[in-house]
Amino acid sequence: MSAVQLLGVPEMDADHRILEEMFDRLGATADADLAGLFVELDAEVRAHFTREEALIDAHDLPIAHCHKTQHALLLAEFDAARAIVADGDAAKIRRLIGVVLHELVAGHVASVDLVTSRFLAGDLGAEVFGNLRLPAE
Numbered sequence: 140m141s142a143v144q145l146l147g148v149p150e151m152d153a154d155h156r157i158l159e160e161m162f163d164r165l166g167a168t169a170d171a172d173l174a175g176l177f178v179e180l181d182a183e184v185r186a187h188f189t190r191e192e193a194l195i196d197a198h199d200l201p202i203a204h205c206h207k208t209q210h211a212l213l214l215a216e217f218d219a220a221r222a223i224v225a226d227g228d229a230a231k232i233r234r235l236i237g238v239v240l241h242e243l244v245a246g247h248v249a250s251v252d253l254v255t256s257r258f259l260a261g262d263l264g265a266e267v268f269g270n271l272r273l274p275a276e
């Protein structure tokens with residue numbers, strides 16, 4: 140089983156554990172069930188991002204724009220993955236889920252989620268982000 144990077148924010152850690160357990164099921168998933176696992180993962184990632192963005196908005200996270208943009212980019216990867224899953228090549232789907240999508244999600248947790256958790260825990264104040272430049276709305 141892969142290690143879940145704990146961030147100290149219970150809502151985030153609980154969601155990340157669920158995702159990690161889904162990725163961990165890949166090895167025991169039969170070729171015929173790979174598409175189903177992808178559909179489950181896709182739905183869970185989207186639901187998780189929705190919950191996390193509600194948490195972000197509730198705490199006025201200074202990097203909310205950056206964080207949500209990363210979520211959108213990750214979801215675009217999941218969107219693009221559908222064509223590979225639809226092609227039905229089991230080896231490609233296994234690499235897609237087990238390497239590409241898993242590493243993208245883990246990288247997200249280890250970067251923008253980590254910074255977000257430090258802000259939510261009070262370890263980083265809003266002043267730390269004083270040089271942040273965001274697109275004008």
Ligand SMILES: [Fe+2]
Nearest residue numbers: 191206247252
């Ligand atoms: Fe996130």
